[in-house]
Amino acid sequence: MDGWLRLLKQKDKRTIARLITKIEDGSPEKNQLLEKIFPETGKTFLIGLTGPPGAGKSSLIDGLITKIRQVGLSVGVIAVDPTSPFTGGAMLGDRVRMTKHALDTDVFIRSMGSRGNVGGLSRSTREAVRVLDAAGFDVVLIETVGVGQAELEIMHLADTVLLVLNPGAGDIVQVFKAGIMEIADLFVVNKADLSGANRLVTEIEELLDLQQWEWRPPIVQTIASLNQGISECWSQIIKHRQHLEETGEWVKRRQNHLRQEVLELLEDSFYQFLKQEMKKPEFEAELEQVALRRKVPHQVARIWLNRILFGKKE
Structure with missing residues (x-):
């Protein structure tokens, strides 16, 4: 086995970071590296988080990292940020809110610039996720850039998609019309301590009633900044995974993702x-x-x- 591949499977953070950088930069070695790691992939549970800017996706991810580590699983994070017009890199860098996990060898966090891609994800996001998959992380959380209805790309990558909303984020009917609500496997009403949270939940329920669902997306209320509702959120994520596996949708969804790629x-x-x-x-x-x-x-x-x-x- 190549030395770098052995280090990758040991979750060596420097090796992971270098591989993702080569992918982002379009290194001449990129395709060869991806061909080497592909047989090692397909085992990681991929969870996407999307929603409007300011909904609290990063805070929610921070809480989920803590919860996932408590249940003994390793976790990687790919956070797609707006691209800096000066450096071409992610404007926010590795998330400030998540720095408390930096010394945990079973946590890896990477920010990537969207580089002008309008789908909410960087063009290299899927390949970076594949690096974390090959490294053996049990769960990978993928946060989109937060640009509204253009974020539908996440449905072609994640096994489970969380749509994060908060009170006062605008007319929920318009969000539903945009199509983004239809990709959600779980609704998270974050900042649930704000006025209007219960009304938002009621509006989502009423809109869900308009359709027939094989899996009716549950609604979880959280206050991510206070770590409230995180356990319930994780519990619903696991229930969705079980549903996918029991119905055969897990395999079908993953085959569709590869076809789309x-x-x-x-x-x-x-x-x-x-x-x-x-x-x-x-x-x-x-x-x-x-x-x-x-x-x-x-x-x-x-x-x-x-x-x-x-x-x-x-």
């Missing part, structure tokens, strides 16, 4: 190839014909698709 990689590769093709003088000439209204856009698209895929020329 391959599709995204294909789309990205094809897009990069197309960008190169579009630089050719012949393509520019075709665009000129479109600008002069001599050709229709879909006609040019069809011509170039046939040329690229089948070598046909019209």
